Amino acid sequence: MNSHFLAFDWKGFMAHFRQFDANSSALSYSFPPPTVVAGMLAGVLGIEKDEYYERFNRSNLQIAVQIVTPPRKLVQTLNYIFAKSANDLNMSGDNLHTQIPAELLVAPSFPRAPLHYRIFIKIAEAALAGELEEALRQSKFRYLPYLGSAPFTSWIEWLGVPETIEPAASTEPVIVDTVAPLPALELRSLRMEPLDGILPAFFREHVRRDFLPGREPGEVIDVVWEKNRGKIQAQFKAPVYRLRLGQQVCHVVFM
Amino acid sequence: MKEYEMLNVIADIGKIASGNSQGKLLDFLIPETAKQRYIVGIDFDMAKNSLAFNLLAEGGENGLSKQKLLEYLFVASERGNRPQFSPTSSNLGYLISQTLPNLVDFLPEDSELKKLLQKVRDRFFVEVQEEDGNKSTFILNEKLIPNASFHFAKKPEKLKDAIGAYAKELAGLIAEKTTAPAKETIYTVCVDGEPVAAHPDYQRFLWQQNSESAFEGGFSGTCSVCGTEAEVTQDTTRFVMKFYMTDKVSFASHFDEKNYYKAVTACKSCYQNIIIAEKWIDQNLRTRLGGFDVYVMPQMIWTEMEAIRLFRYLQAITREFNEVKNIASLREAERKAAERAERMGVFEQNAFIWNFLFFRKAQSAFKVLALIKDVPPSRIMEITRRTHETDDSRKKLEIPDNIVFDLDQIYRLIPLRRDKKKGFLEYKKVLQLYSCIFSGLPMRKEQLYNYYKQLACMHHFESYGLYLFKKPNNPDYALMADTLKWNLFLLFLQKLKIIEGESTMITNEYDAYFPNGVKEAFAELNYKEAQQGLALLGYVIGVIAYVQSEKENLKSKPILDKINYQGMSEEKVMRLFNEASQKIHQYRRHIGYAERWLALGKKLYETGAREELTADARVFYLLSGYSMNLLRTKPTAVTTETEEAEPVEDEVD
Numbered sequence: 001m002n003s004h005f006l007a008f009d010w011k012g013f014m015a016h017f018r019q020f021d022a023n024s025s026a027l028s029y030s031f032p033p034p035t036v037v038a039g040m041l042a043g044v045l046g047i048e049k050d051e052y053y054e055r056f057n058r059s060n061l062q063i064a065v066q067i068v069t070p071p072r073k074l075v076q077t078l079n080y081i082f083a084k085s086a087n088d089l090n091m092s093g094d095n096l097h098t099q100i101p102a103e104l105l106v107a108p109s110f111p112r113a114p115l116h117y118r119i120f121i122k123i124a125e126a127a128l129a130g131e132l133e134e135a136l137r138q139s140k141f142r143y144l145p146y147l148g149s150a151p152f153t154s155w156i157e158w159l160g161v162p163e164t165i166e167p168a169a170s171t172e173p174v175i176v177d178t179v180a181p182l183p184a185l186e187l188r189s190l191r192m193e194p195l196d197g198i199l200p201a202f203f204r205e206h207v208r209r210d211f212l213p214g215r216e217p218g219e220v221i222d223v224v225w226e227k228n229r230g231k232i233q234a235q236f237k238a239p240v241y242r243l244r245l246g247q248q249v250c251h252v253v254f255m
Numbered sequence: 256m257k258e259y260e261m262l263n264v265i266a267d268i269g270k271i272a273s274g275n276s277q278g279k280l281l282d283f284l285i286p287e288t289a290k291q292r293y294i295v296g297i298d299f300d301m302a303k304n305s306l307a308f309n310l311l312a313e314g315g316e317n318g319l320s321k322q323k324l325l326e327y328l329f330v331a332s333e334r335g336n337r338p339q340f341s342p343t344s345s346n347l348g349y350l351i352s353q354t355l356p357n358l359v360d361f362l363p364e365d366s367e368l369k370k371l372l373q374k375v376r377d378r379f380f381v382e383v384q385e386e387d388g389n390k391s392t393f394i395l396n397e398k399l400i401p402n403a404s405f406h407f408a409k410k411p412e413k414l415k416d417a418i419g420a421y422a423k424e425l426a427g428l429i430a431e432k433t434t435a436p437a438k439e440t441i442y443t444v445c446v447d448g449e450p451v452a453a454h455p456d457y458q459r460f461l462w463q464q465n466s467e468s469a470f471e472g473g474f475s476g477t478c479s480v481c482g483t484e485a486e487v488t489q490d491t492t493r494f495v496m497k498f499y500m501t502d503k504v505s506f507a508s509h510f511d512e513k514n515y516y517k518a519v520t521a522c523k524s525c526y527q528n529i530i531i532a533e534k535w536i537d538q539n540l541r542t543r544l545g546g547f548d549v550y551v552m553p554q555m556i557w558t559e560m561e562a563i564r565l566f567r568y569l570q571a572i573t574r575e576f577n578e579v580k581n582i583a584s585l586r587e588a589e590r591k592a593a594e595r596a597e598r599m600g601v602f603e604q605n606a607f608i609w610n611f612l613f614f615r616k617a618q619s620a621f622k623v624l625a626l627i628k629d630v631p632p633s634r635i636m637e638i639t640r641r642t643h644e645t646d647d648s649r650k651k652l653e654i655p656d657n658i659v660f661d662l663d664q665i666y667r668l669i670p671l672r673r674d675k676k677k678g679f680l681e682y683k684k685v686l687q688l689y690s691c692i693f694s695g696l697p698m699r700k701e702q703l704y705n706y707y708k709q710l711a712c713m714h715h716f717e718s719y720g721l722y723l724f725k726k727p728n729n730p731d732y733a734l735m736a737d738t739l740k741w742n743l744f745l746l747f748l749q750k751l752k753i754i755e756g757e758s759t760m761i762t763n764e765y766d767a768y769f770p771n772g773v774k775e776a777f778a779e780l781n782y783k784e785a786q787q788g789l790a791l792l793g794y795v796i797g798v799i800a801y802v803q804s805e806k807e808n809l810k811s812k813p814i815l816d817k818i819n820y821q822g823m824s825e826e827k828v829m830r831l832f833n834e835a836s837q838k839i840h841q842y843r844r845h846i847g848y849a850e851r852w853l854a855l856g857k858k859l860y861e862t863g864a865r866e867e868l869t870a871d872a873r874v875f876y877l878l879s880g881y882s883m884n885l886l887r888t889k890p891t892a893v894t895t896e897t898e899e900a901e902p903v904e905d906e907v908d
Contacts, residue, residue, distance in 0.1 A: 021262050021479055021519045024500040025626075072696070083505040098503060201631040203608060204554060206263045215508065217517050220482040222263075227631075 004123045011114040012154030015105040015147030026102040033207035034063045046142025053211045060124045062254035064178040068116035071105035162243035175233045176251040182222040184238035191233040201227040264554045266480045266525045269532030283531040284330045289319045293435035298445040310433045327443045328452040342444040342451035348422035351395040368456035386410045478522035487520035545666030551576045553607040582661035625686040630693045645747040648779045658736045660743035670722040704871035712820045738882040786876045788860025793880025795853045802842045822870030
């Protein structure tokens with residue numbers, strides 16, 4: 001089963017992961033939600049838009065995201081084409097625009113350092129796992145990855161196939177390193193006290209877990225992430241995986 | 256930002272506020288109070304074919320109670336161009352034109368009320384057309400009203416204007432008959448003495464409009480808010496706080512307007528929670544910060560927290576915020592230590608994340624000016640702590656109570672330009688500052704000095720008309736007060752660590768030569784050498800200014816004109832040192848230790864990192880020194896606080 005876990009770093013200087021329920025202000029999530037990671041992986045394998053939803057569904061591909069550098073958000077206003085109907089899209093009419101504030105993510109030390117996310121994936125289908133490992137290990141990308149929006153080019157650094165030590169026991173509080181889905185936490189078990197002397201700051205985001213065939217909207221989940229240390233201490237209902245990457249041990253919970 | 260996304264935050268609040276019982280929907284649609292004091296019935300007497308106006312209810316000085324408003328189902332008018340249907344309204348124009356005919360159209364076929372209102376319409380209303388024949392509407396027949404002028408004797412050019420004039424005249428007539436002034440009156444339509452609003456058919460219709468009408472084009476799908484599989488809708492037109500654009504096809508999946516549902520849908524329960532929450536938020540989570548309207552909207556980390564417990568703290572959140580933003584209420588809150596400690600206990604657990612939505616309501620439009628998201632309670636507590644510390648510094652420096660810094664004051668420290676048509680401009684300057692404070696984002700000190708310089712210019716040149724400020728009684732005193740407030744503001748920001756901290760001079764061999772109180776100010780406010788040097792120059796200028804106005808009986812203080820309020824270049828500072836030196840000699844009879852202070856100032860300025868200071872920063876430190884002097888020489892100065900005008904509730908850019 002170990003061979004079905006993969007890990008890689010995803011880095012870039014700017015990102016935008018639009019919240020699905022905000023379009024008049026293009027607000028961004030602070031991390032790539034599962035649909036973005038799945039779309040990027042499909043791009044890596046060269047699978048066309050709207051053709052991967054079934055193969056990349058939750059039962060086949062599980063995704064966990066670690067926020068290595070908590071992002072800073074900047075707001076810039078973008079000019080979109082003003083289109084009340086599809087005919088207006090070719091700008092043949094009054095050449096009007098509609099202005100949309102868009103949140104962009106950058107690293108706190110931008111532009112000296114890039115944004116950094118660590119992605120862990122767990123794949124059920126061996127063939128898919130093999131294809132992805134091959135592509136990521138050798139950086140053989142059919143489409144270049146970008147962080148949420150086409151202008152934000154990015155790169156992937158292969159970390160390897162993590163060794164699964166064991167799923168951590170859920171009866172005791174665990175410190176996980178990734179964004180955690182709220183339903184995976186035991187009720188009221190989230191620890192609010194300081195960790196290593198630093199008071200945690202938790203944030204909740206409302207993200208879409210996946211798309212159904214035909215890009216029909218799929219499940220929506222609430223996830224929690226922590227800004228100051230990037231670690232969440234709680235008791236979990238869902239399995240928490242202890243993964244070893246070289247000398248490093250990470251605790252991961254999938255979305 | 257025009258609109259925003261926090262749909263699930265709003266729905267959560269609605270769920271908690273209503274105790275997850277949407278049965279209370281109508282309760283939430285009714286405002287807690289209304290400023291109007293009277294309810295007048297417009298009664299259609301079917302037997303006599305006549306109209307009567309009766310005073311039905313009277314409120315106290317604070318207006319009508321919720322109970323009365325509920326009895327007559329007083330809800331807000333429909334927004335924009337949507338047809339009006341509420342039989343209880345403060346807008347008489349609606350009631351004498353479209354309301355009843357609309358209700359006749361909207362009520363279901365088998366409704367008793369529909370049949371009754373149809374009779375009223377046929378008997379009491381006449382159809383009127385606009386002059387060009389484009390528009391027509393039903394109007395209450397003028398002939399039924401004694402002594403009425405005839406607004407519709409011929410086809411009016413504009414129906415809207417004619418209805419307005421008719422309503423105004425009728426309101427005057429009703430006021431005469433009932434003694435209820437038109438401005439303080441809510442009207443309700445009655446038929447044979449029975450209010451239409453009390454009819455079960457109308458109540459069902461009102462419920463349906465606010466909860467079910469959006470589901471006429473409903474379909475089964477996944478609710479974007481709660482994630483359940485249910486009957487959902489993509490129709491969000493009834494929401495006041497718009498979050499999602501559905502009128503431009505470029506925002507729909509595959510440019511097809513049928514596809515908005517792929518991003519946002521709501522099930523019935525979430526839909527109703529949002530409708531409830533919007534009203535509840537407006538009544539309970541609305542406050543003001545620095546002249547702006549703001550909703551303080553908490554988001555819960557735990558959805559499972561007990562609703563009742565949470566509900567209490569939800570309301571406490573606005574109170575807590577009201578205390579944080581204002582130093583006077585912060586002090587007051589400290590006195591209620593136990594209550595506050597309990598609240599703090601909950602906030603300390605970071606069980607809420609705070610969201611601040613700055614908005615403006617302009618007629619029916621709801622405009623979001625800024626949204627500051629995801630502020631953890633620990634940040635609010637940090638702000639509270641730092642506000643206290645800053646106030647402690649103020650006390651230590653013996654700066655009087657009327658010269659304080661708190662979050663509300665920021666708005667008074669940044670001059671915002673006024674525009675006759677648009678109200679105030681440049682509001683983003685202030686909102687950006689709030690955003691940095693709440694989110695802990697770094698701030699550029701150069702920018703802050705620039706804002707200060709504009710304020711100093713405004714006071715010196717008395718150009719108040721350009722800005723939101725009213726002319727103070729004593730601009731010189733206002734400049735001093737605002738400069739000291741700016742010092743406290745910068746200290747507050749330093750304490751919050753969002754501007755570069757200034758390292759204090761730990762030992763200073765010249766301490767003994769500083770003017771009284773100034774040494775402490777420099778230490779407390781973390782002035783570096785060059786800043787101290789400039790402040791000492793400013794202090795000496797204050798001494799000279801005092802001599803000029805008090806001893807030499809000059810009408811003004813000419814030395815102040817030597818300061819270039821647009822920015823002091825290095826060369827100008829040196830020239831000012833020399834000019835101050837000459838003046839000291841000129842007025843040596845009255846001048847005390849000024850020569851020593853000036854020499855020390857020059858030495859400190861030259862040994863310090865003066866090249867780091869911008870031209871704006873030099874103005875700030877010079878005037879800070881001047882203000883410190885003015886404060887000392889006028890210990891009992893009349894408190895002439897700078898006054899500012901409230902923002903004009905007009906359209907802004």
